Amino acid sequence: MKILGKVEYVGTAYNGWQKQKNGKTIQNVIESVLSKIFNTEITIYGSGRTDAGVHASGQRFHFEVAKEKIDLGLLKHGINTILPDDIRIISLVKVDSNFDARKSAKKKIYEYAIIFGEAKVFQKPYFCEVKRQISRENFEKTLNLFVGKHNFSSFTSKVDDENNFVRTIYSIEIKNDGNQAIVTLIGDGFMKYMIRYLIGVALAVANGKMTLEEVKKRLEFSSSRQVTSFKAPANGLTLVDVLYNL
Incomplete structure (x- = not known):
């Protein structure tokens, strides 16, 4: 069975x-x-x-x-x-006997939790703390760039990939509640560290360490791969669900 x-x-x-x-x-x-x-x-x-x-x-x-x-x-x-x-x-x-938890997956849903400011002690294991002032507008604009089918080779630490680093992100939604933000990402799959890089880059743009144009270039000119150095912490990330046609 x-x-x-x-x-x-x-x-x-x-x-x-x-x-x-x-x-x-x-x-x-x-x-x-x-x-x-x-x-x-x-x-x-x-x-x-x-x-x-x-x-x-x-x-x-x-x-x-x-x-x-x-x-x-x-x-x-x-x-x-x-x-x-x-x-x-x-x-x-x-x-069924031919089912495979990885290969049969159709969509994956992740959430990334952020606190703008200092987290309370019981929140620290589950939230990324962003203590510097940032532009939330630029944070959202950057994340919107990632929606769609793209070559994400500059946003993963994988050395090679069976799908040539191409993934489709169906939606990215941000739910703001005071000093907290929950980012929900739905896609056909995510590579090693990919979400943490996407969030890290969006935060980098939001605090002036990168520009939107630089992010666009890394998406458009994937042949000249340059993996970003901005990676968000692990503790803010949760795998919410994996969807199948069962």
């Missing part, structure tokens, strides 16, 4: 999603719990990786087990009983 899981986690204490030999990662922890329950080694396959310190309210992963009849409600309860408090399985559903 192939099973699709949806999981939420606070990434603060983990070295990201991806399994590491001697590291504390989300994948390591979930695989350890599943292997204990099924008394055999279980490998899970995520919809994508999240960096160290990045959170998720809707990360997806699939795994296979030899059994064909499983009470998924009981399995979810059993997993959550063993998992630490900062990782929680939201749902488990049976999927």
